[in-house]
Amino acid sequence: MQVILDPNERWESEDAAAERLEGLATVGNVLCVEDPIPRSQLDGYGRLRKSFAVKIALHVSLPYQEHGQRVGDALDAVVAGAVDGFNFNGSVSEFAQLDSIASAAGLPSWHGSELDLGVLEALYVHSSAAARSAVWPSDIFGRLIREHDLLASPLRIEPPYAYLPEGPGLGVELDLAAVERFARRVNVYEA
Numbered sequence: 001m002q003v004i005l006d007p008n009e010r011w012e013s014e015d016a017a018a019e020r021l022e023g024l025a026t027v028g029n030v031l032c033v034e035d036p037i038p039r040s041q042l043d044g045y046g047r048l049r050k051s052f053a054v055k056i057a058l059h060v061s062l063p064y065q066e067h068g069q070r071v072g073d074a075l076d077a078v079v080a081g082a083v084d085g086f087n088f089n090g091s092v093s094e095f096a097q098l099d100s101i102a103s104a105a106g107l108p109s110w111h112g113s114e115l116d117l118g119v120l121e122a123l124y125v126h127s128s129a130a131a132r133s134a135v136w137p138s139d140i141f142g143r144l145i146r147e148h149d150l151l152a153s154p155l156r157i158e159p160p161y162a163y164l165p166e167g168p169g170l171g172v173e174l175d176l177a178a179v180e181r182f183a184r185r186v187n188v189y190e191a
Contacts, residue, residue, distance in 0.1 A: 002031040004057070004110075004137070006087075011036045014044040021052040031136065032057040034087050039073070045082035055084035057136075060098060061112060062090035074098055078105040085136060087112040095127050102133035110136040117142060118151035122170040125155060125162050138162070148178045 005024070011017040017036040024030045032055035037044050039058070049056040058077045061069050071094070077083045078101060086109040088098040095111065102109045111128045113121065121140050128134040140162060143149040152173040156163040165171025 002029050004031050004034060004139075006034040006059070007036050009035045009038045013037065014041070014047065017044075017048055018051065021048060021054045025053040030054050032085060035059050039068075042077060042080045042082040045077070046080055049082060049084060056082070057085045057087055058083045059087040059112065060089070061087075062094045062098075063114075064089075071097055071101070074101045078102075078107070083107065085109055086133075088134075089113070092123065092127055095131065099131040099133050103131075107133060108135045109133040110138040111140065113138070113140050113142065115142045115145060117146070118149035118155065118172060119170065119174070121149065121155060122151075122165050122172045125164060126170060128162075129164055148175070148182065150175055150178050150182070 011020060014037060021033065021036070024033065034057040036048065036056065045056055045058065058073065060071070060073045062071070074086060074088075077086075085107050086098065086102050088095055088102070088109050089112040090098060099109065109131065111124045111131070111134055113124060116124075121142055124138065124140050128138055128140075137160065140155070141157070143151075143154050152175040155165060155172070167173075
C-alpha cells in the first residue's frame with residue numbers, strides 16, 4: 001500500500017524536509033508528499049523534487065483563495081518544474097481548469113476533499129472520472145469518518161476503485177430521514 005503524506009507546509013525548511021524525504025525514500029511506500037514546505041518556496045519544491053525519489057505534490061484548493069491559492073499556482077509550479085503532481089479542489093469548472101493545466105503538463109492529480117457529505121462527494125467522483133490527470137488516489141471518504149453522509153445508499157468504494165453512481169443527475173438520492181434527523185433549526189431572526 002502506498003501512502004500520501006501531507007505535512008501541510010509544516011516542514012519548516014528545505015533541510016528539515018530533505019532529512020525526512022531521505023528517510024521516506026528508504027521506506028519506499030510513499031506515493032507523494034504534499035506541501036512539504038511553505039508554498040512560497042517553489043524553488044525549494046523543485047530542489048527537493050530533483051534530489052529525492054519521493055514525489056512532491058502541491059495542493060491547489062480554490063476555496064482557499066483567502067489563503068492565496070489561485071489557478072496560477074498550478075501554472076507557476078509547472079513552469080518552475082517544482083512538482084510531480086497536484087491535489088486539486090474547487091468547483092466543477094475550476095477543477096476542470098486545473099485538470100487542463102496538469103494534463104497539458106503530463107502531471108497526475110487527485111481530487112481533494114474536505115471530508116464532505118455524500119452529494120458533494122458524488123460530484124467529486126464524477127469530476128475525477130472526467131479528469132484526464134486524476135489518476136492518483138483521491139481522499140473522498142467522508143462516510144468512513146462521519147456518522148452519516150445523508151445518502152440513501154453510500155457511494156460504492158471498493159479499493160482501489162470508486163464507482164460512478166448511476167441514475168439521474170449525480171446518481172445519488174438523499175436519505176430524507178437522515179436529513180431530518182441531523183437537521184439543526186436556526187431562527188435567522190434571532191441569530
